[in-house]
Amino acid sequence: MDSIHLCQPDNQKSCGACCGLYNWDDHSRDILEALLHKRTDLFQSLEIDSESFNLYKTEMSGLSLQSKLFETIYNCEFLGFVDEKRKRVGCLLHPLVNNGKDLRDNSFYGKELCASHECPSYTYLTQEEKKAVIYGTDEWYTYGLVITDIDFVKEYFKIINNTIGETIKPEIIKRPELKSVLSDYFRLKQDWEFKSKSRRFGKYYFSYSEYHIAKLAYQKELGVKGSPFDKILVSLASEFHSTDELRKAEGIIQASIDRFVERYRTFSP
């Protein structure tokens, strides 16, 4: 049985992507952090009764001034910070943060749906890949972006596994020397210099309330056949205006892989 809890893996970070965390046109860290603080502050000032929850929902809908990326996903107003240090995003209605009372029936999805939901990363990422993401960052914003991006994770470790000739061992990737390489790679999800300015979330783009999978038009726009890092580049929502830009992007990814492999070999028996 899979015992790794991807939503709340430890006391340093967590994910809230399926509760609508990133489902805003501007889902930059500062904007989301401010929204989560406001929700948490207001929620903590409430009496626990249905009238207060309705007032809370009304107040929160006034705060959500920008438009959503994907209309069909509900952006739950009860997603906030669930720990004292405000390092972990999570459900403000969950029994673990309400002295055992499960208040999720006051939400749009309701208790049963919320409690039973597991995103595709639970199924498609291997144990090693899950652990690598958990070890590679201690920060909620990056963690949520990476743990839900299956291609971005799988492709990187597929190349690494092929290069070292084995599946990465979790006890080695836990070392700080490897952690720093992973954390630099994961941060590309927020700092990528070739990120498209269009309405994108990873490999998805949005148009007229629908989502589509993006593709890079290598031949048509750059006159090249493709890239060995295509899946990673698409996951990073890349847009290139020249082959120089493409080669630079590939160089950044290759350098990360080389650094990882070199350090991994130092510690592998």
Ligand code: SF4
């Ligand atoms: S997107 Fe996946 S990991 Fe993130 S909170 Fe939802 S179920 Fe958990």
Ligand code: SF4
């Ligand atoms: S009520 Fe459900 S959708 Fe809302 S934050 Fe909690 S778990 Fe997420």
